[in-house]
Amino acid sequence: MAAIKKKGLQTLMFSEPPFITSSASLVGPKEGEGPWAKDFDRILDNYLFSEKTWERAESKMLREAIKLALSKQKLEPQDAELLLAGDLLNQIISSSYAAREINIPFLGLYGACSTMAESLLIGAMLIDGGFYERVVAATSSHHYTAERQFRSPTEQGVQKVPSSQWTATAAGALVVQKAGAGPRISCATVGRVVDMGQTDAANMGGAMAPSAADTITTHLQDTGRSPDYYDLIVTGDLGAVGMGLAGELFVKAGLVPSPNYSDCGVLLYDGLQGVDSGGSGCGCSGCMLAGPLLRKIKNKEINRLLFVATGALMSPTSSFQGESIPGIAHAVAIENM
Amino acid sequence: MINMDNNEKLKSAQQEEYHHLVNRVKPKPPVVKNCLWAFVVGGLICVIGQIILNYLLSIGLNKQDAGSLDAIIMVFLGALFTGLGVYDDLGQKAGAGSIVPITGFANAIVAPAMEFKREGYIFGVGAKIFSIAGPTLVFGFVASVLIGLIKLWTIN
Numbered sequence: 245m246a247a248i249k250k251k252g253l254q255t256l257m258f259s260e261p262p263f264i265t266s267s268a269s270l271v272g273p274k275e276g277e278g279p280w281a282k283d284f285d286r287i288l289d290n291y292l293f294s295e296k297t298w299e300r301a302e303s304k305m306l307r308e309a310i311k312l313a314l315s316k317q318k319l320e321p322q323d324a325e326l327l328l329a330g331d332l333l334n335q336i337i338s339s340s341y342a343a344r345e346i347n348i349p350f351l352g353l354y355g356a357c358s359t360m361a362e363s364l365l366i367g368a369m370l371i372d373g374g375f376y377e378r379v380v381a382a383t384s385s386h387h388y389t390a391e392r393q394f395r396s397p398t399e400q401g402v403q404k405v406p407s408s409q410w411t412a413t414a415a416g417a418l419v420v421q422k423a424g425a426g427p428r429i430s431c432a433t434v435g436r437v438v439d440m441g442q443t444d445a446a447n448m449g450g451a452m453a454p455s456a457a458d459t460i461t462t463h464l465q466d467t468g469r470s471p472d473y474y475d476l477i478v479t480g481d482l483g484a485v486g487m488g489l490a491g492e493l494f495v496k497a498g499l500v501p502s503p504n505y506s507d508c509g510v511l512l513y514d515g516l517q518g519v520d521s522g523g524s525g526c527g528c529s530g531c532m533l534a535g536p537l538l539r540k541i542k543n544k545e546i547n548r549l550l551f552v553a554t555g556a557l558m559s560p561t562s563s564f565q566g567e568s569i570p571g572i573a574h575a576v577a578i579e580n581m
Numbered sequence: 582m583i584n585m586d587n588n589e590k591l592k593s594a595q596q597e598e599y600h601h602l603v604n605r606v607k608p609k610p611p612v613v614k615n616c617l618w619a620f621v622v623g624g625l626i627c628v629i630g631q632i633i634l635n636y637l638l639s640i641g642l643n644k645q646d647a648g649s650l651d652a653i654i655m656v657f658l659g660a661l662f663t664g665l666g667v668y669d670d671l672g673q674k675a676g677a678g679s680i681v682p683i684t685g686f687a688n689a690i691v692a693p694a695m696e697f698k699r700e701g702y703i704f705g706v707g708a709k710i711f712s713i714a715g716p717t718l719v720f721g722f723v724a725s726v727l728i729g730l731i732k733l734w735t736i737n
Contacts, residue, residue, distance in 0.1 A: 296699070297699045392696055396692070396713065397692040397693045397695070397696035397697075397712075397713070398669065398692070398696060399663050399664075399666065399668065399669050399688070399691070399692040399695050399696065400669060400672070400688060400689060400692035400693070400713060401663075401668045401669045401670075401671055401672020401673070401675075401679050401680060401685065401688050401692075402669075402672055402673075402680075403615070403672060403673055403674075403675075403676035403677075404673060405610050406607075406608040406609070406610055406611075407607050407608060440595070440596050440599040440600075441593075441596035441597075441599070441600065442599075442600075442603065447603070447607060450603045450606075450607065454599065485606060485607055485608065488606045489602065489603060489606050492602055492606065521608075
């Protein structure tokens with residue numbers, strides 16, 4: 245007995261592709277100095293966002309992004325039937341505390357930095373499955389909350405290496421509906437956890453690149469599409485190092501997605517912003533999708549986008565215990581139809 | 582069983598191959614530039630320490646007191662510049678040049694103290710203040726005990 249909406253090994257084909265009717269993005273000061281300032285809805289002038297702690301600031305960013313995405317459609321938070329959200333902090337507090345204020349049914353997700361794609365694909369499944377008519381998929385990350393949880397105190401004088409990445413201060417929210425106007429989610433590929441034995445937490449792109457290559461290869465096999473079917477295949481936060489590695493892995497798999505291949509972590513900042521290999525964090529791919537990428541889709545500069553958010557599924561505990569870093573990537577195909 | 586062994590072997594071979602690829606693609610840290618920065622900044626911190634020491638000696642302190650006071654002043658300066666938010670920027674450039682001197686030790690204690698103040702004075706500052714410098718202290722104590730024992734043993 246085969247599942248009727250599943251194709252190939254891991255890909256879900258939506259029979260009535262759900263619409264992305266609205267989106268909103270909030271970013272921190274540094275992200276606002278990057279090349280996409282015009283595409284973000286709001287740029288914060290400081291990292292605290294009028295809150296007492298960075299954690300509260302991150303949660304507020306997520307909450308405001310969700311509210312803003314709905315208000316663009318002249319909707320109140322209560323008009324959404326379900327919130328799907330996740331973030332990087334322990335016990336996903338940014339999302340849970342944002343959901344406390346939004347006060348609609350909530351499913352918390354953890355996919356590390358792959359959360360934007362994970363929430364989007366689950367939202368699309370729930371809508372195409374007939375369970376909901378309007379859901380919100382959202383995610384956030386904050387440079388300083390991530391830094392203190394995963395690395396070292398922010399004022400400590402440590403030297404970063406060129407392969408390290410900068411966790412983006414950003415939140416993105418998308419409204420997904422059964423009916424409406426806008427680009428549609430035609431299919432999605434749920435990724436496998438791929439671990440190539442990388443242990444260097446200062447090279448997350450290197451740890452995640454194999455999972456991105458695996459998911460993209462599987463997606464193309466499952467759908468029978470060629471890489472140039474898409475105007476752009478964009479990974480979440482591999483950074484320059486991970487993107488280079490993914491390029492090598494594509495060649496090995498016999499794929500040639502370039503020049504249509506890029507990475508949100510590489511795109512988010514200017515090279516001169518001192519971010520080494522590039523951006524990372526849930527918000528990195530979240531704000532790039534909710535801001536610049538969806539704007540380009542609306543303007544028909546991009547008609548078919550394969551959005552592949554990537555996550556590194558380790559914790560400080562597993563790193564100290566010598567475990568390698570498992571990677572995951574989920575792909576969502578967003579198309580003008 | 583044999584099949585599983587083969588799978589394991591294949592996996593570790595793939596991991597090894599990927600490891601080589603990562604090492605080839607990964608950018609190398611600018612070692613010469615980093616060393617120069619570390620040399621200059623570390624050297625400057627030591628020069629400042631020496632100037633203070635010379636001054637303390639010139640106003641008539643004996644060598645031991647001047648040395649202790651010098652260390653106290655340098656720790657204070659390290660803490661001050663951490664609090665002013667400058668020391669982490671210096672560390673990004675200078676690496677070991679600003680970690681190894683005693684000012685770096687001050688930074689390693691003040692940075693977590695500042696960071697965890699929002700979790701309160703007991704479970705934040707109090708519990709986390711030695712989270713970075715703790716290992717230095719523990720193994721410093723262990724080394725001092727060992728050296729004490731060696732001294733005791735060689736004197737007898």
